[in-house]
Amino acid sequence: MRVVIAGAGSVGRSIARELLANDHDVTLIDRQPTAMRVAQVPDADWLLADACELPTLTEAKVDECDVIVAATGDDKANLVISLLAKTEYGVPRTVARVNNPKNEWMFDESWGVDVAVSTPRIMTAMVEEAVSIGDLVKIFTFHQSGAGILEITLPEDSPLTGHRVGQIVWPTDTVLAAIVRGTLPIAPSADDTLEVGDELLIVAGPEASELALQAMLVGAPGPTSPTAPDPTTGSPSPAAQSPASPPGA
Numbered sequence: 472m473r474v475v476i477a478g479a480g481s482v483g484r485s486i487a488r489e490l491l492a493n494d495h496d497v498t499l500i501d502r503q504p505t506a507m508r509v510a511q512v513p514d515a516d517w518l519l520a521d522a523c524e525l526p527t528l529t530e531a532k533v534d535e536c537d538v539i540v541a542a543t544g545d546d547k548a549n550l551v552i553s554l555l556a557k558t559e560y561g562v563p564r565t566v567a568r569v570n571n572p573k574n575e576w577m578f579d580e581s582w583g584v585d586v587a588v589s590t591p592r593i594m595t596a597m598v599e600e601a602v603s604i605g606d607l608v609k610i611f612t613f614h615q616s617g618a619g620i621l622e623i624t625l626p627e628d629s630p631l632t633g634h635r636v637g638q639i640v641w642p643t644d645t646v647l648a649a650i651v652r653g654t655l656p657i658a659p660s661a662d663d664t665l666e667v668g669d670e671l672l673i674v675a676g677p678e679a680s681e682l683a684l685q686a687m688l689v690g691a692p693g694p695t696s697p698t699a700p701d702p703t704t705g706s707p708s709p710a711a712q713s714p715a716s717p718p719g720a
Contacts, residue, residue, distance in 0.1 A: 487499055539564075620672060642683050644675060
């Protein structure tokens with residue numbers, strides 16, 4: 472695979488080293504002479520130029536690359552690079568770095584961005600994931616499909632604890648992708664039993680209700696129902712369906 476990376480700072484160089492280690496061809500572009508640390512990534516092709524200009528992208532043979540990564544520290548530049556790569560050169564896949572989470576809404580297909588990566592948002596999600604038990608945390612969103620990867624650590628009082636995966640009726644547009652138990656990742660099967668402390672990785676479609684999923688996972692009331700659904704049937708529990716006793720009974 473041939474990859475062009477715009478932005479030869481620490482982020483761009485790190486990406487380049489990883490790709491080169493996996494036997495991909497990499498070209499690094501940066502307009503700052505101080506960024507030309509060729510000795511740190513000697514196997515990459517280097518170009519000192521402005522990646523926001525068409526002659527630069529032409530010289531880098533962007534029309535022949537499989538992926539372009541806009542990894543500069545300037546969100547405006549990353550948007551321009553992605554748009555030029557997609558509209559002028561027909562690059563199959565564009566990946567853009569989001570420096571300021573407030574700008575994340577612009578990084579979509581209208582600007583030629585296939586995948587937006589917000590380092591601050593990912594770091595925030597990792598912090599929340601590390602300290603939150605029983606809270607549903609969004610780790611990543613796929614911008615093309617709108618689907619998201621969600622994580623939750625099952626608390627002691629989760630109604631799913633002790634149930635087999637095959638017994639659970641998951642909400643619409645949600646799929647249990649993996650269970651992490653301790654340091655062991657598990658590909659869930661119908662016979663796997665969920666335990667307290669399990670980390671669940673869930674893929675949810677853009678129309679999925681995160682509030683309903685949270686309610687099901689931890690037993691809290693959902694947004695449209697006064698009771699959490701029984702995880703094995705998707706219906707309110709029998710106790711919740713029983714009418715209240717009349718006064719004085």
